[in-house]
Amino acid sequence: MSNPPLDAGLVTRLRRMLGEEGLLTGEAALRVYECDGYTLEKARPSLVLLPATTQEMSRSVELLHKAGIAFVPRGAGTGVSGGCLPADIPVMIGTSRMQRIRRVDIDNRRVEVEAGVVNLDVTRLVESDGLHYAPDPSSQAACTIGGNVAENSGGPHTLKYGVTVNHLLGLELVLPDGEVLQLSREAGSGGFDLAGVVTGSEGTLGIITSATLALVKTPQAVATMLAVFPGVLEASRAVSAIIAAGLVPAALEMMDALVIEAVEAAYGFGFPADAGAVLIIELDGLAAALDEQCVQVTEACNEQGASEIRRADDPRERALLWKSRKRAFGAMGRLSPSYCTQDGVVPRSALPQIVERIGEIGRRYKLRIANIMHAGDGNIHPLLLYDENDPEEVARVLDAGRDILLACLELGGSVTGEHGIGIEKTELMPASFGPATLAAMADLREVFNPRALCNPHKILPSDRHCVEVTRPRPRGGG
Amino acid sequence: MDTGLPCIHCGLCLHSCPTYRELGSEADSPRGRIYLMEAIEAGEQEFDAPARAHLEGCLSCKACETACPSGVDFSARMDKFRPRLAAAHRLAPGRRAALLVTRFPLLLKIAARTARLLDLLGLERLRRLLPGLGLMPGRKRKLRASGLTIGSPGKRSSGLRVALLQGCVGNAVAPGITRDAREVLERNGIAVVDVAGQGCCGALYAHSGDRERAAELASHNVRLLDAAGLDHVVTTVAGCGAFMREYDSLLAHDNLLSGAAQRLAGATRDVSELLVEAGFDPPMHPLTDIGPVAYHDACHLLHGCSVAEQPRIITRAAVGREPLELAESELCCGSAGSYNLEQPSMAARLGRRKAAALGASEASVLAVGNVGCILQIEMHARRAGIDAELLHPVELLARAYREGPSPAAASSRLSKIRRR
Ligand SMILES: Cc1cc2nc3c(=O)[nH]c(=O)nc-3n(C[C@H](O)[C@H](O)[C@H](O)COP(=O)(O)OP(=O)(O)OC[C@H]3O[C@@H](n4cnc5c(N)ncnc54)[C@H](O)[C@@H]3O)c2cc1C
Ligand code: SF4
Ligand code: SF4
Numbered sequence: 001m002s003n004p005p006l007d008a009g010l011v012t013r014l015r016r017m018l019g020e021e022g023l024l025t026g027e028a029a030l031r032v033y034e035c036d037g038y039t040l041e042k043a044r045p046s047l048v049l050l051p052a053t054t055q056e057m058s059r060s061v062e063l064l065h066k067a068g069i070a071f072v073p074r075g076a077g078t079g080v081s082g083g084c085l086p087a088d089i090p091v092m093i094g095t096s097r098m099q100r101i102r103r104v105d106i107d108n109r110r111v112e113v114e115a116g117v118v119n120l121d122v123t124r125l126v127e128s129d130g131l132h133y134a135p136d137p138s139s140q141a142a143c144t145i146g147g148n149v150a151e152n153s154g155g156p157h158t159l160k161y162g163v164t165v166n167h168l169l170g171l172e173l174v175l176p177d178g179e180v181l182q183l184s185r186e187a188g189s190g191g192f193d194l195a196g197v198v199t200g201s202e203g204t205l206g207i208i209t210s211a212t213l214a215l216v217k218t219p220q221a222v223a224t225m226l227a228v229f230p231g232v233l234e235a236s237r238a239v240s241a242i243i244a245a246g247l248v249p250a251a252l253e254m255m256d257a258l259v260i261e262a263v264e265a266a267y268g269f270g271f272p273a274d275a276g277a278v279l280i281i282e283l284d285g286l287a288a289a290l291d292e293q294c295v296q297v298t299e300a301c302n303e304q305g306a307s308e309i310r311r312a313d314d315p316r317e318r319a320l321l322w323k324s325r326k327r328a329f330g331a332m333g334r335l336s337p338s339y340c341t342q343d344g345v346v347p348r349s350a351l352p353q354i355v356e357r358i359g360e361i362g363r364r365y366k367l368r369i370a371n372i373m374h375a376g377d378g379n380i381h382p383l384l385l386y387d388e389n390d391p392e393e394v395a396r397v398l399d400a401g402r403d404i405l406l407a408c409l410e411l412g413g414s415v416t417g418e419h420g421i422g423i424e425k426t427e428l429m430p431a432s433f434g435p436a437t438l439a440a441m442a443d444l445r446e447v448f449n450p451r452a453l454c455n456p457h458k459i460l461p462s463d464r465h466c467v468e469v470t471r472p473r474p475r476g477g478g
Numbered sequence: 479m480d481t482g483l484p485c486i487h488c489g490l491c492l493h494s495c496p497t498y499r500e501l502g503s504e505a506d507s508p509r510g511r512i513y514l515m516e517a518i519e520a521g522e523q524e525f526d527a528p529a530r531a532h533l534e535g536c537l538s539c540k541a542c543e544t545a546c547p548s549g550v551d552f553s554a555r556m557d558k559f560r561p562r563l564a565a566a567h568r569l570a571p572g573r574r575a576a577l578l579v580t581r582f583p584l585l586l587k588i589a590a591r592t593a594r595l596l597d598l599l600g601l602e603r604l605r606r607l608l609p610g611l612g613l614m615p616g617r618k619r620k621l622r623a624s625g626l627t628i629g630s631p632g633k634r635s636s637g638l639r640v641a642l643l644q645g646c647v648g649n650a651v652a653p654g655i656t657r658d659a660r661e662v663l664e665r666n667g668i669a670v671v672d673v674a675g676q677g678c679c680g681a682l683y684a685h686s687g688d689r690e691r692a693a694e695l696a697s698h699n700v701r702l703l704d705a706a707g708l709d710h711v712v713t714t715v716a717g718c719g720a721f722m723r724e725y726d727s728l729l730a731h732d733n734l735l736s737g738a739a740q741r742l743a744g745a746t747r748d749v750s751e752l753l754v755e756a757g758f759d760p761p762m763h764p765l766t767d768i769g770p771v772a773y774h775d776a777c778h779l780l781h782g783c784s785v786a787e788q789p790r791i792i793t794r795a796a797v798g799r800e801p802l803e804l805a806e807s808e809l810c811c812g813s814a815g816s817y818n819l820e821q822p823s824m825a826a827r828l829g830r831r832k833a834a835a836l837g838a839s840e841a842s843v844l845a846v847g848n849v850g851c852i853l854q855i856e857m858h859a860r861r862a863g864i865d866a867e868l869l870h871p872v873e874l875l876a877r878a879y880r881e882g883p884s885p886a887a888a889s890s891r892l893s894k895i896r897r898r
Contacts, residue, residue, distance in 0.1 A: 024503055028529040031517060032510035037488050050502050077504065078489040096502030116502075118493045141545065142493045266549065330490075330547025333483045 003046045003090040010067055014049060018056055022097065024048040033074070033092055038082035038424055045072075045092040052097040054172060054180060054209040061207065062178025064091055065453060072455045073203040075116065075147030078139040080341060081422025083151070083202045087457055093207060095146050101125060102210060109215040110169055115146030115208045122213060131215040134161035137418070138326040146208045151420045152200035156251040156325065157282075159376035161216065163418070164199060170212035171195040173205075176454035180209075197444070202420050203455040205448040219284035222250070223294050224318045227301040228308040231276035232256050232371060236351035238279060238304035239375045243348065245296050251282040252376030253325055258335065259370045259383070263324045266331035271324075272308060279375065280325055328372055329383070336368070336385035342401045346413035348378040357407040358382050365400040367393070379417030380408070406431065426461045483549045485512045491552075494545035496810045497535050500827050505532040508542035508552055515559050530566055533559065535824060537817050538685055539810035540720075540781035557684065564687030586650040590614050606860045613818070613853045615652055615868075616860065635667040636756045640710040640747075641703060643722070645676035648715040648849040655849060658876035659714050659749045665879055666758045673706045680728075681721035685815050689728070696725050697735055704738035710747045714870060716848035717815055720782030722746040748779060749872050750788040750847060761878035764798030769842030773801035773871070774832075774855070776848035777810045789847045789871045796874035801845060804835045813854035829858035837864045845871045 015023045024030060025047060034042040049071075051057040064071050071091040074084045086092050095116035102112040106129050113122060119140040122133040136155035137143055143153070149171065154163035161167075170184040173195075183195035198205050229235040235254050242249065255263065255278050260271045271278060279301070283293045298309050312318040324331075332339050346354045355371065358380075362369040370383040382404055386393045405415045405428060415421075415428045429438060442460055445452075456462065491508040492498050498507035505514065511533055517523035533556075542552050593614030596605040606612045640663065642656055649656045660670045676699055680692035699722075703711055713719035723746050729739035747755070765771075773793050779785040793801045812818060812828030832855050836844055844866050846852050856868040 021501060021503070024505070026528050027523060028514060028526065028532055029503060029505045031523060032504045032507075032513045035487065037486075039487050048503075076489050076492050077509075078492075094502065094504075096498070096504075121493075139488070139490055142490045327547035330486070330488070330549070333486065333548050337484070 003044065003086065003088070006046050006069065006090055007067065010063065010069075011047065014047075014060060014063060017059060018049060018051060022050045022052060022056070024050070033077075033084075033086065036074070036077040036082065036084040037080040038085070038422065041082055041085055041087070041423060043085055043087040043089075045086040046090040048092045048094060050094045050097045054098075054174065057093070057098070057207060057209050058174050058178045058180050060093065060178075061174050061176065065177045065451070068451070068453070070453045070456055073146070073150070073207045075144035075150070076118070076139075076142045078143045079147065079151065079420065079422060080343070081416070081420045081424040083420055083422040083455070083458055085423045085458075087423065089456065095144060095207075095209075098146075098209060103212075106131070109217075110212055111215065112170075112210055112212045113145055114210045115144060115149075117145050119143050119145060119148055126215055127218070130218050132218050133213055134167055134216045135164045138329070145211050145213070149199050149208050149211055150201065150203050151418065154374070154377075154379075154418045156253050156280075156322075156374060158374065158379075158418075159252055160248050160250045160284075165196060167214045167216070168195060168199060168211060169214050171198055171208055172210040173198055174207045174209055176206055176449045176451070181206075184212075198448075200420075201445075202422060202458055204445055204458055206454060219250075221287035221290050222282060222284045222318070223290045224312045224321060225279075225281045225283075225294060225297060226271075226308075226310045226312065226321060227279045227281060227297075227306045228272055228275045228310075229277045229279070229301075229304070229306055232355045233352050234305045235277035235279050236355055236375065238301045238306065239351060240349055241300040241304055242281065242297055243376070245300050247283070247293055247296060249281050249297075249376060250284045251280065252374075253280040254278070254371070254373040254375040255280075255325065255328060256371040258368065258385075259328055259332070259372050262331040262335045262370070263328050265334045267320065267324045267327070269320050269324045275307075280321060325372075332370065332383055332385070335370075336387070338386050338388040339370075340384045340386070340397050340401060341419075342380075342382045342384065342404055343416050343419040344380050344382075344405050344408035344413060345417040346378045346380065346408050346411045348376070350411040350413070351375060351378060351380075353411055354380060354407060354413075357411075358404055361400050361403050361407070365396040365403075367396060367400055369400070374417065377417070378413065381417075402428075421459045423458055426457070426459065429459070429461055483551075485509065485516075485550045486548055487513070488548070490547055491542040491545045491550075494541040494808065496537060496539060496541070496812070496828050497824060499809060500824065500831070506535050508546075511536055512550070512552070512555060515555060525562070525566060530563060533563060535821060537777075537810050537812070537814040537828075539777035539814060541777060541808060541810065544781045544808075557689070560685065560687030561689065562687070584650075586647055590651055602860065606857055609822075612857050612861075615853055616856060635669070638668045638709045638752075638756055639671055639707070640668055640712050640752065641671050641673045641676075641706060641708050643676065643679065643699075643711055643713045643715070643718055644673075645678050645699065646715050646718055647678070648718070651853065652849045652870075655714050655870045655873060658870070659712065659872045662753070662758075662872050662876050662879065663712065663749070666753060666756065668752070668756060670712075671706060671708065673702055673708075675702055679718040679721050681717050682815055684721065684728070693728055693732070696722075696728055696739070697732065700725060700729065700735050700739050700742050703742055708745065710745045710752055711742060712747050712749050712752055714749050714847075714849070714872065716748065716776040716778035716782065716785075717850060719746055719748050720778040723783060748783060748785050748788070748847065750792045751783075751785050753872075753875075754788040754791050758792075758795070758875075760795040761875065763878065763881070765796060765874065765878050765881075766798045768797065770840055771797045771799070771801050771843045771845065771874075772804055772836070772839050772841035774804050774811075774836075774844055774846045774851065775807055776846055776851045777814070779847050780808065785847075789845065792871040792875050793845045796871065796878040797843075802839055802841055804832075804839050804841075804844075806831070806835055811851050811854050811858075813848075813850040815850065818854055825854070826858070829854050830862065833858035833862045833864055836866055837862060841866055843867045843869060843874070845869055845874055847871055 070089045072089045074094045098114040098116040137153045173181045185195045368385040372381045384397045504510040680695035684692035726740040726743040811832040812825035818825035852868045
């Protein structure tokens, strides 16, 4: 499905301002922008703009606003809920050329970077000073700070360190009419926390052009442990037991037998072949305190029937363990031609129940479902394996995914932990929020984005979006 | 050709890709190129000039393969496509010239001599701006190779017999690297056998889509080297080493040669890899006084052969300290075989980017395990007025064996400090 071509005069004016490399046209250049990491639905933009400065961004947006043309922001396009989908949106605006580091302030532990800077590069910039940027999505080697703010992204270390919004000190935002706002939320700045409001808004309130981020001191010592369990139920109980013991691990991740099989085939870490589930538990802090905490973790795991507990002290072993976890989605291709990642949340205490429900749903729909979880925060990522050449199975996958998310809601959770609503889950919003809350959200959007030109049809259900629905492909996330 | 596991469109490869980093356009990223190739194969996308331009912009640097969590074999997909690219339009003049010199290395020797002459006349700044001649290596200033040979082989013999791959343009442009590699290997008790008649490894042809000619060249080398009864074939040029490791798949359908090709692919080693594997003597007098030394990964060593640690070990032993790392060290310098002749504007952008990273590191010596990268980075460094010396790690090791600390080296360091 294509968007209609644009007025030639407007394109010429944009090209004059942005230069040949700042404006992409033509089938070959635009094709890849049909979708992001969510490939179920596709729509091709008529034009992609790549402004290099805030001024170029603001002028581009202003011109589009005057012409009444809708646009969608895009970072690295690693999103997995279709937030970048240009459905009925002729213009896409990328931040890939907004790459400057504006300020590094080691003394006050903060940096200001433009929206297109990649998450991991922020940490690389300051690691020699013993600092790092804490939110670490598994996609951190590619995803942008702008995209992270737009999705309020988290990662395995969210459990102790929080998500993007917990590390955000300020934003520069281009409103959908082109006006540039500086939104500070440093302590004592007063007023409404507009930067907080924009965080997690998935590009529906304006385009972020830069962010000021707080840096965290890199812990003196880290202990990474691997605990092996006969099954997911035992492992989920151990998660609760660890937290109940008063520990706050930096990360607490779970992988079940199917995931372990795939990861072992890909990276050969040496997980026991008969493991029903493993927990990766990372503790950090002062070296002196870690040994004691490791003992507590070991006790909690043993009580829940762990068959083996290992501590990865060698940095290489630790790196391989994390690689196995962070690249687990990619490894799934080795088990199944296609798979679909879901993203939901339940209260941590309900992990055993949701695991049982997922098992039931898998049996009911005759599907293999693998489980990866940021178990510490109850964020689950069931992976539904299927063969895309079997349309009937594809339909079952979609239904099973929806049932799992509804089960999350029933257990008091939510339909997304970190991947956002995007276009994928708009239909689940009425099940998640009451009408008054939805109306308040719509009103808020109206204030920032009154003409609905900036990323329409996302997050809140809308009556029309016009896209081509394709067969699902495998996709990653988490 | 098996093109491996499916691309899941996750985008995790984007930031590893040099052309995407320069242009910011996803059609010039690995994900975009794969998407484009799939659409062309499915008949949804025309194989028109813009589509070809996005594909031809690829450096074949393989950085995306290291980045991809799904094990997508990008090179296999691209290699499968190269013949179509080659057929779609005649070879660009640059690539034709490059392929020509692989047959007539004498041309290169002449160019290298001319370059040296111009430099002696004090015209290096000017020469660096010329196409072709600008790429020729410059005079080594701080670390002039002394005429001395390293001397008698060490006390022990490793029992290994190896040959150095010598058919390459690289050997013609920078014969010093091959010479030093030979001496360093012998110094460590590894016997280096001369195998006459070797030709180009074929990589340049394969990357231009001419797999047939590449296979011919490979067959020639396989026959020659397999008959020589060697333990290893050692390369000093990363691109050749990476390609020779693929000889088994290149010649898999050749009933006569597939066995030998497989043996040779398994026996190929980068010089640093073999030295570390077989064990080498650390020099008595490491080059401790030559200013800050950095190491830069050549793509085909890092992404093509997963050789990252060994050249650093060699460099560390030669200079007696941990080498510095350049910013963006994983990004290709734009050399990439004949890419700098074929796609001069992107190659120059990447070369300038690398030279800037070198300048920012304040290193006065940069060790790189590939002659193509050495030439490319040296040219762009000189154009930017950056004086750092570019050397192969094995050249550094050879110099450390030959020279101890010398007054000359110390004074050159002083002059360096004064210059700043
Ligand atoms: C393999 C894989 C693993 C992942 N792991 C995690 C994980 O552990 N945790 C996690 O939270 N997410 C994860 N994700 C999802 C995704 O990487 C994150 O949501 C990420 O923050 C998206 O960043 P991006 O730059 O790719 O944004 P994009 O995908 O380009 O955009 C995402 C949304 O943000 C909007 N947007 C982008 N840039 C801007 C801007 N400058 N201003 C305003 N709006 C903007 C877009 O319109 C879109 O709605 C994963 C994805 C993959 C493929
Ligand atoms: S091989 Fe290098 S240039 Fe080509 S797509 Fe991969 S990363 Fe980009
Ligand atoms: S090549 Fe690999 S990393 Fe790149 S989009 Fe495809 S699956 Fe993801």
